[in-house]
Amino acid sequence: MAATSETVEQVQTLADDGYKHGFVTDIEMETAPKGLSEDTVRFISAKKNEPEWLLEWRLTAYRHWLTMPEPTWSKVSFPPIDYQDSYYFAAPKSDKDKPKSLDEIDPKLLETYEKLGIPLLEQEMLAGVAVDAVFDSVSVATTYKKKLEEVGVIFGSISDAIQTHPELIRKYLGSVVPYGDNKHAALNSAVFTDGSFVYIPKGVRCPMELSTYFRINAENTGQFERTLIIADEGSYVSYLEGCTAPQRDENQLHAAVVELVTLDDAEIKYSTVQNWYPGDEEGRGGIYNFVTKRGLCQGRNSKIAWTQVETGSAITWKYPSCILKGDNSIGEFYSVAITNNMQQADTGTKMIHIGKNTRSTIVSKGISAGRADQSYRGLVKILAGAEGARNHTQCDSLLIGDQCGAHTVPYIECANPTASVEHEATTAKINDDQLFYCQQRGLNEEEAVSLIVNGFCKDVMKTLPMEFAVEAQKLIGISLEGSVG
Amino acid sequence: MPLLEIQNLHATVGDKEILKGINLVIKPGQVHAIMGPNGSGKSTLSYILAGRDGYDVTKGEVLFDGKDLLSMPADERACAGLFLGFQYPVEIPGVATMTFLKTALNAVRAYRGDDPLDAMQFLNYVRERAMVLNVTDDMLRRALNVGFSGGEKKRNEILQMAVLEPRLAVLDETDSGLDIDALKIVAEGVNAMRTPERGMLVITHYQRLLNYIEPDHVHVLAQGRILQSGGKELALELEKNGYGDITGAEAA
Ligand SMILES: Nc1ncnc2c1ncn2[C@@H]1O[C@H](COP(=O)(O)OP(=O)(O)O)[C@@H](O)[C@H]1O
Ligand SMILES: [Mg+2]
Numbered sequence: 001m002a003a004t005s006e007t008v009e010q011v012q013t014l015a016d017d018g019y020k021h022g023f024v025t026d027i028e029m030e031t032a033p034k035g036l037s038e039d040t041v042r043f044i045s046a047k048k049n050e051p052e053w054l055l056e057w058r059l060t061a062y063r064h065w066l067t068m069p070e071p072t073w074s075k076v077s078f079p080p081i082d083y084q085d086s087y088y089f090a091a092p093k094s095d096k097d098k099p100k101s102l103d104e105i106d107p108k109l110l111e112t113y114e115k116l117g118i119p120l121l122e123q124e125m126l127a128g129v130a131v132d133a134v135f136d137s138v139s140v141a142t143t144y145k146k147k148l149e150e151v152g153v154i155f156g157s158i159s160d161a162i163q164t165h166p167e168l169i170r171k172y173l174g175s176v177v178p179y180g181d182n183k184h185a186a187l188n189s190a191v192f193t194d195g196s197f198v199y200i201p202k203g204v205r206c207p208m209e210l211s212t213y214f215r216i217n218a219e220n221t222g223q224f225e226r227t228l229i230i231a232d233e234g235s236y237v238s239y240l241e242g243c244t245a246p247q248r249d250e251n252q253l254h255a256a257v258v259e260l261v262t263l264d265d266a267e268i269k270y271s272t273v274q275n276w277y278p279g280d281e282e283g284r285g286g287i288y289n290f291v292t293k294r295g296l297c298q299g300r301n302s303k304i305a306w307t308q309v310e311t312g313s314a315i316t317w318k319y320p321s322c323i324l325k326g327d328n329s330i331g332e333f334y335s336v337a338i339t340n341n342m343q344q345a346d347t348g349t350k351m352i353h354i355g356k357n358t359r360s361t362i363v364s365k366g367i368s369a370g371r372a373d374q375s376y377r378g379l380v381k382i383l384a385g386a387e388g389a390r391n392h393t394q395c396d397s398l399l400i401g402d403q404c405g406a407h408t409v410p411y412i413e414c415a416n417p418t419a420s421v422e423h424e425a426t427t428a429k430i431n432d433d434q435l436f437y438c439q440q441r442g443l444n445e446e447e448a449v450s451l452i453v454n455g456f457c458k459d460v461m462k463t464l465p466m467e468f469a470v471e472a473q474k475l476i477g478i479s480l481e482g483s484v485g
Numbered sequence: 486m487p488l489l490e491i492q493n494l495h496a497t498v499g500d501k502e503i504l505k506g507i508n509l510v511i512k513p514g515q516v517h518a519i520m521g522p523n524g525s526g527k528s529t530l531s532y533i534l535a536g537r538d539g540y541d542v543t544k545g546e547v548l549f550d551g552k553d554l555l556s557m558p559a560d561e562r563a564c565a566g567l568f569l570g571f572q573y574p575v576e577i578p579g580v581a582t583m584t585f586l587k588t589a590l591n592a593v594r595a596y597r598g599d600d601p602l603d604a605m606q607f608l609n610y611v612r613e614r615a616m617v618l619n620v621t622d623d624m625l626r627r628a629l630n631v632g633f634s635g636g637e638k639k640r641n642e643i644l645q646m647a648v649l650e651p652r653l654a655v656l657d658e659t660d661s662g663l664d665i666d667a668l669k670i671v672a673e674g675v676n677a678m679r680t681p682e683r684g685m686l687v688i689t690h691y692q693r694l695l696n697y698i699e700p701d702h703v704h705v706l707a708q709g710r711i712l713q714s715g716g717k718e719l720a721l722e723l724e725k726n727g728y729g730d731i732t733g734a735e736a737a
Contacts, residue, residue: 044498051691432538437575439559440535440568441589442596448560455579455628 014015028480032089035127038062041179041190044089048159049194050165054173061189067182074346075375075407076315078288081253083400088191088224101430115478144208153206153237154199158226168199172230174260176323177298184255184290188224189287195226200235200266209465211240225256230362231266233299238269240468241390254313256291264299264326271464273472275479283342284466292322294350297329297358305332306349307463309472311479314343320378321350324386331360334460338453339372339404347410353386353419360394365457367476369400369483375407380470382419389419397427398456400483402448430484445484450477486551488653488684489515489534494545496533501527504543505709511653514681518695519688520720521706522728526689527573530706531657535569536539536562550652550655564596566652568660570642577629582641585629586611586648593649614647618674619709635662643674654678654685672697707732 027379032043041062045055069078102110148155154165162169179189184210200206231237241258252278260268260356270293279286290311295304316339320333351360364376383394397406408425430452454461454473464472489511496504503526511517519619521527532540534547536559547554549567557565577585589602590610602610615625618640630638639659646654656675679685687698694704695717701718704708704711705728712731713719723731 197533314724429577433575434577436535436537436559437577438589440571441649442560442563442592443584443588444560444592447588447592449586451580452577453579458579458628 002308010141016343021051024450027115031087034087035084036062036086036088036191037264040088044191044193047089048162050162050249053170054162057174057179058190061186062402064180065183065186065190065195065203068180068186070171070316071182071184072375074317075344075409076317076344077150078315078344083187084251086223089193099247112478115474141168151204151207152201153204154197155210156197158192158195158197158228161228165197165199168230169197169228172228172259172261173226174259176261176294177257177292179464181292185257185292188226188257188292192224192226195228195256196213197227198229198237198239199239200229202232203234204232205235206237209238209240209467223254225254227256227258229258229260229268229270231260231262231268231302233263233350235263236264236267236269237464239271241272241463242274250286250288254287254291255287256289256293258291258293258320260293260295260304262295262297262299262302262304262326262329266299267303267305268295268296269305270307270320271468272306272308272310273464273468273475274308274310274316275475277314278312278341278343279314281341283314286343287312288315289313289318290315291318293318294323295331296323297326297355299329299332300326300355301328302326303330303332305330305463306332307334307460307462308336308347309464309475310335310337310347311475316343316345316347318345319349321352321362324360324389325350326358328357328359329355330358332463333360333362333364334463335364336367336457336460336476337365337374337376338367338476339369339374340479340483341370341372343370343372343374344372344398345372345379347374348376350379350381351391353380353382353389354393354394355386357388357390358386359389359393361396363459364393364395365460366395366406367396367400367453367456367480368404368406369480370457371403373405373407375409377409377411379411379413380421380423381412382416382421384415386416387418389416391419391421393421393423393425395423395425396456398430398453399424399427400430402429435484446477446481448485449480450474453477453480486510487548487684488550488561489554489571489602490548492546492548494530494533494547495543495690497541497543498529498531498539501697503709504533507706507709507711509704511684511686512686513652514679516679516685516687516698516703518698518700518703518717518720519686519706519711520690520692520703520723520728522732523690525707525723526709528657529687531569531572531655531688534567534655535559536564537698542669560592561596563649563651564593568646568649568654570639570646570671572661574630574633574638576631576633580629581626582613583625586645588626589645592647604684608649610707613647615644617677618644618647619670619677620644630735636667638662639667639671639676640661647674647678649667652682653684653686655688657688658690659687660691668694668730688725693719695720703732716733 032040041058177185179186242392276287297304303321310316324331333352337345337347339345366374368374376395382389395408410423412421435448435450453476487510491507491509494504494507542555561728587607620640700717705713
């Protein structure tokens with residue numbers, strides 16, 4: 001802890017300095033100098049040509065961040081983060097800095113792409129190879145863009161939206177996850193560099209699944225991604241984030257924020273496959289994935305459903321939540337979390353029932369292997385006014401081997417006697433009878449584990465959009481390779 | 486060359502010696518039946534052949550198609566054509582029976598160097614076999630053995646055999662828990678699989694099954710050994726006199 005407070009002090013002096021001397025960073029530079037200060041925040045905002053109010057918001061967030069302690073309640077451990085030892089803004093790499101071909105890419109990564117059945121061109125894109133050929137997906141993307149425009153859907157980067165739709169951004173940014181929510185969210189608010197923005201107009205059913213992957217932001221949106229999705233009255237959208245292919249990033253710390261808002265009768269389905277680099281078998285390297293995701297069911301009869309398949313990262317700290325404010329609104333959380341080797345995950349959800357007859361469903365499937373450790377942490381909170389609220393929680397853990405751990409930490413706070421809250425939890429070891437049965441039918445050990453674990457996760461996997469589901473199934477097998485025998 | 490050759494097989498489970506010198510030869514096209522009292526080691530023998538962990542061979546040899554069976558891992562034995570119909574089929578929640586069959590068939594095909602069947606080919610391939618066994622599409626869609634009745638589980642075992650087309654099928658008490666109609670269906674399914682190349686080892690506690698699946702040879706397994714062998718009439722004798730005669734005779 002000493003190191004952290006020292007860092008904070010150091011930051012404080014730096015920040016004060018920056019304030020006295022005004023801009024010390026040259027805006028013409030492509031990359032902000034290492035470290036975090038008010039100047040860094042100003043640099044990012046200026047680079048992005050942001051309006052004054054947004055700069056002020058970022059600065060307020062930054063100042064607040066300085067005063068906040070690191071969250072300590074989760075069951076994960078890691079050395080203190082030295083925030084001054086990172087870069088917070090870098091222009092996208094130019095083609096000449098990128099690898100020239102797949103020959104320059106780590107063969108292990110390519111092997112995984114191969115197993116996932118990812119086409120060559122996409123492999124190149126994922127691996128960050130400089131590609132000058134016009135590839136299919138670009139033209140497909142253009143066609144899709146036209147289709148979206150026809151129905152009035154706005155889908156693009158949040159940087160663009162800040163320029164083109166400032167009124168929407170100003171109204172909703174930080175409205176669901178305020179900058180002071182937690183330390184990671186504050187940091188994101190101060191220094192976010194990009195992310196996605198979606199607006200679905202009244203009564204529109206978005207004609208296709210929207211996906212970040214599809215937006216082809218091959219340029220890194222970076223470690224501080226910010227996403228805002230607004231579904232206006234009676235609209236519907238399904239949004240996919242991430243991809244099954246393992247993504248590498250030189251930045252260890254990722255602190256994304258996702259905010260969802262549904263107005264009356266609107267629905268957002270948000271699906272994530274997270275497969276950031278988990279580190280090696282000994283736990284070296286790997287991403288710290290500290291994400292704040294929250295949806296606000298503001299309107300009556302609105303619905304937000306989160307589905308996540310979390311297999312990557314050294315540390316996952318993530319609780320996609322729903323605030324069920326509108327009467328009859330529905331929140332759902334479906335989660336598969338796999339930890340292997342030295343990975344740690346502390347993940348779950350919060351369902352906050354405010355409106356009458358609000359309903360929530362939580363299905364969490366945790367699989368732990370190797371020496372990994374994971375916790376389900378969930379809060380179901382029924383406020384006094386949530387007449388007739390209902391929650392059902394199903395929380396299952398599967399252990400592979402005897403050196404891993406799984407913990408379930410449910411919190412229930414109920415202030416309305418008409419509400420009903422059900423919680424079921426199970427923990428089991430992978431079953432030798434099942435493994436032998438599969439092997440007797442010709443499956444090798446890894447195929448058997450993959451099949452059994454996929455069965456265990458079925459109730460979550462079936463909520464994934466089709467185009468994600470098949471790859472996600474393969475990913476489950478790959479994530480557990482080497483976990484038995 | 487015999488399909489299966491078991492020579493002086495001794496095996497332990499934990500510290501307990503269960504098999505104490507089994508000898509058995511099955512030639513292609515033959516159906517052998519093993520009968521014996523409960524706890525005599527019938528299932529143990531089937532697990533040893535299939536390569537289950539925790540069952541240790543302490544002496545003896547098993548050749549499958551002339552190859553050393555005991556040195557092969559369980560999945561390779563299955564791919565090489567050894568099938569075990571389980572006395573207690575295992576439930577796998579969340580895995581549709583169809584998915585399981587497809588994964589298994591494609592694993593076995595890959596071992597043989599065949600391409601996987603596409604969705605349509607596979608569907609036809611399975612339906613054809615399922616029909617004979619009265620396995621409905623609904624069963625194929627349900628999670629493997631989950632909530633299946635005893636009869637459904639056993640029919641599902643035979644369906645798996647029909648799909649995988651093994652060289653040697655070891656059927657462990659496939660008749661237990663079946664009513665007469667179900668028994669007939671299962672027996673029909675098994676009989677349809679009798680070919681001049683395929684061998685079968687039918688394990689049963691009761692003679693009843695052997696009315697429908699006629700064995701070429703019958704063996705009595707008791708006290709860890711095969712105490713008596715004969716033709717199908719031996720089964721009828723056992724039915725009449727019980728196992729006491731044989732096991733008692735041995736003890737005397
Ligand atoms: N996993 C096991 N652990 C301990 N003992 C076992 C195990 N499996 C079988 N046995 C013992 O081995 C003997 C033979 O059992 P089994 O092969 O199941 O007989 P059968 O199939 O002929 O009824 C029995 O005494 C049984 O209790
Ligand atoms: Mg038995």
